[in-house]
Amino acid sequence: MSAWGPPPVVGRSGHPHAGTRRTASGDTPKSASGLTGRDPELAEIDRLLGEVRHGRPAALLLTGEAGVGKTALLRAARSRAGDVRCLTASGIESESAMAHAGLLELLTPLRPLLPEVPDGQAAALASALGWAPTDAPADRFLVAAGTLSLLAAAAAEEPVLVLVDDLQWLDRESAGAIVFAARRLGADAVRFLMNARTDPATPAPDLARGLPTLDVRALESSDAAALVATTVSPAVAGLLAAATGGNPLALVEVSAHLTPAQRVGAAALPDPLPVGDRLHTVYDDVLSRLTAEARHAVLLVALSRTGARVLAEAGALDEAVSAGVLAAEPQGHRFQHPLLRAAVLRLATPEEQRRAHRSLAAALPRGASGRAHHLAAASTGPDDALADELDRVAAGDRVRLGYAASSLALERAAALTTHPAAASARLAAAADDAFVAGDVIRARRLVERVLGSASASEPACGRALLTLGMVEQYAGSNPRAAEHLRTASLTLTGAALVDALTELALVRFRLGDLAGFEDCAARIRGAVDRSDPAQRLRECFTTGVTSALAGDYPAARPMLLEVAELALSDALEDDPRSILLLALASGFTGTVAEALARGAVRVERVRRRGAIGMLVPILAISASGRSMLGDHAGAYADAGEAAELAEHLGYVAEAAIACEHLAWESAARGLHEEARSALARARTLLDRAETTSAAAHHALTVAFCALCRGDMTEVVDVLEARLETDGGVGAMGEALGVAPLLVEAYVSLGRVAQAEDLAHRLASATPVHAPAELTAMVLRCQGLVARDEAAARRAFDDALRAHATSQDLFERARTRLMLGSRLRRDGRRVEAREHLQAAHRSFTDMELSHWAGRAAAELRATGAVVRPRNELLDGDEPLTSQETRVALLVAEGRTNKDVAAALFLSPKTVERHLGNVFRKRGFRSRAELVRAYAQLD
Known part of the structure; x- marks a missing residue:
C-alpha cells in the first residue's frame, strides 16, 4: 500500500541526528515549506488549490521514479488544503485486480450523498461498492458516471480535492472511474491530484493519457x-x-x-x-531487525491490508510501527513507503508467502472471491477443484462487470487446471475479459500465451485470435485485425464463426476490400444456422450489403429490411451489435428515419446501462443518419459525444469517423479552425488504424471542409487523388462517389470540360435503380455543367424531384442554392429568390450558419431583403457540440440532473453549457428553448 505519511525513518544509535524524521522528498527542519527543493511543484499545487476554491476544476498527474517524492507532495497538498475537503485512494499492487477496491476507499466518506446521484448510477455504484443488496450490474461506465455525480454532489457543499497515490497500482475499474470523472467534471469545485510511478518496470497507466502531467525530477x-x-x-x-x-x-x-x-x-x-533499482537493498537491514512475528505481520499487511488487522498480533504490528516500517491508521496499517512493501514480498520465502495466503484464506468465508485467490496463491500444484471455484468467481465478477478481476481469476484457474484443452480455454476467456476491461496489453499477452502453447485446443486458439482481431480492430491496425480474424475464421465453427466473419467483413469494407466483403458474406451463407436470429441477422446484413455494393438494389432491399426486423426483435434486445448493423443497413435502404425512430429505445437502453464502448460506434453512425435527415443539431451532438467518449476509450477507427462528422458539422457552421483540428485528429487516428489510403469518407470530409472555406483547389487535389487511388469510390462504396463535389469544384475553377466529362461518367456509372439520393446527385451535376439555360433548368428541376423522394435535406437545400444562383446569373431574379429563400430557410432550420450565410448573400444579390429568423449567419457564434447536446435534451423536458446523467457530466457543467445556449440564442427561459427546438422537429 502506498499511502499517506512519511517513509520509514531508521536512526542509528550513537549518531547525533539519529531518529530525526525526514520524508523521502526532503522534509527537513531547514525547509520553510517542509520539502527541500520542491518550491516549483508546491507552487503548482498551490495554484491547483486556489483554482478549486474558485470552482474551476482540473487534474494534475505527478510522475517520476520511485523515491523521488511524489507521495510526499500529495501529503503536502493535503496539509495545505485548508478548508478544502480531501478524499484519498491508494493503489496496492496485490489488490490491483480487486475491482472497485480503490473506489471504495475514496468514496466511502461520501456515502451519505448517494441519494443525490441519478438512480441508475446510484444502483450501479452501490452494487460495485457493496453499499446495498442489489442485483443491479456494476457496469463500469455507470459506476464511472456515478463517481462523477457523487463527487459533484460533494462539491456542491464544499470544494473537494481528490488525492490518488500510486495510480499505476489502483485496480483498473477504480482508476478508470476516477480518471473519467477527472476528464469530465467541467464546472464543479473538484480537483484531482494523482501520482504514478514511471520507470522501465512500471510504465505510466495508459488510461491517464492526456491528463496534465508534472514530472517530479530528482533534486538539484x-x-x-x-x-x-x-x-x-x-x-x-x-x-x-x-x-x-x-x-x-x-x-x-x-x-x-x-x-x-x-x-x-x-x-x-x-x-x-543502493540507488534506483538498488533501493531495495536499503530495506534489507530494516526488515532483518524485525522479529519473526513482526515480519509475518508486515507480510500479512503486504498481502491484505484488512486481513492483517484480524490475523496479526497487535504486538507484532506495534513493533513494525516503532521500526518505521508501518504506520497505524483507523482503517488499518499501511507501509511508510511502497518500496518497503516490495522489499517485504521480495525477502519473504515462497513458503512464508504461501503460509500467509493460507491464513488469509482461512479467515474468509466460503464463496468469497478473495478466499479463492489466496488459496490459489498458496497452491503448489494443479488443483482442478480450486480451478473450478476460481472459474465460478470469474463468472460472478463478469456479471458485475469486474472484467479485470474476472480475467485474473481465469488466468489463475488456467494455471491450476490439469487438462490442457480446458486450461487453454480458460486462458482464452481471460484474454477476452481483459479486452472487455480495456486492458489491451494484458489481452495481447494472454493471447500470445494461448497461441504459443503446443497443447492449446483449436477452439481456444480460434477464440484467442478473434479477441486479438477485435483488439486490433478497435484500438490498433485494421490490416492486422483482418489477418487475425481471417485466421480465426478458419478454426471456429457455429455462431463464433459467423461473428468472426461478420467482423472480418466490416474490417475489409473499412479497408476498401469489397471483394473480401463479398467472400465473407458467401462463407456466412454456407455456415449460418438460420434458426438463430443473431446469425440470420448477420447473414442478411452481409448478403444485402454485397448486393448493394454491386448495384443490385432490388435484391439488397429485402435482405436489409429483414435486418431491421431482426435487430428490433425481442430475441436480440440484449445484443447492442445488432443496432450497429441496423444503422448501417438503413443507409443502403433509405430507411434512416425509421431506423432512428425505432432504434431510439434500444439506443437509450444502451446509454442507461452505461455500455459506452458500444455507444461510440452507435453514436458515430447515428450522426451520419441524423445528418442525412437534416437533423444537424442532433448530428453535431452525437458526433461530439462519440468523439469524446472514443478518446476516453482509446478507440481508433470509430473515433476517426466521429471526428470526421464533427469536422463536417463544424465547417458547415463556419467553425473552420475547429474543423481543421477535428480533421487532424481523424487523420492521426486513421494512420494508427492503417486505413488512411482506403478512407474515402475522410477524403470527402476534407474536401467538404475545403469547399466551406472556398478553397476549390484543395477540393480538386484531394478528390483527384482518390480517383487515382480507387477510381473515386464513395464512402458507402458507390461508384464515383467523389464526383458531385469534384464537379462543383471544377465548375468553380472554370475547368468546364473536366466537369462535363466527370458528370457524364457519373451518369454512366450510376445504376438505374439507384437510391434517390444518388440519382439527385447525378442530375445536379448535369445541371451544373449544362451550358444552355433551359437544359440546366430541366436538370435541376429533375434533381429536385428526385430529392423530394429522398431524405437528405442538406443536399436538397444545396441543390436549391445552386439553382437559385444559376437563375440569378441568368437574370431571372424573381424565380431565383423562391429557391434561395427555401434554401435559406432550410439551412437556418438545420443551424448550418455558414450555408445560411451563403444563401443570404445570394438573396441580397437578387435585391431581396433578408429578414432575420433568429438565425445564425456565417461569422456569428454557433453552439458547440456539447452545448447542442445539452440544448436538445433540455428541449425534451429533462432536468439538469437528468441531462447530466445522460451525458456523464455534472449538473453544474450542464448549467454552464445551458447558460451559453441562452446567451448565444437569446433565450430568456427554458420554455423559449423548448419552443425553438420543437420547431426543428
Missing part, C-alpha cells in the same frame, strides 16, 4: 546536499548528492545507514550505493 545537487546536511558532513553530502543522482529517498535512506566513519568522510562510501 545543492538541494540534494542540503537534504542530508544534518546527517553527514558537507563533503560527504556532496558525494552522496552526486552518487545518488539527487533521488531523495536514496539520499535519506542511504545516509541513515552509513557508519559513523562514512558519515564524516573518514571511510569510503559503500560501492555501489
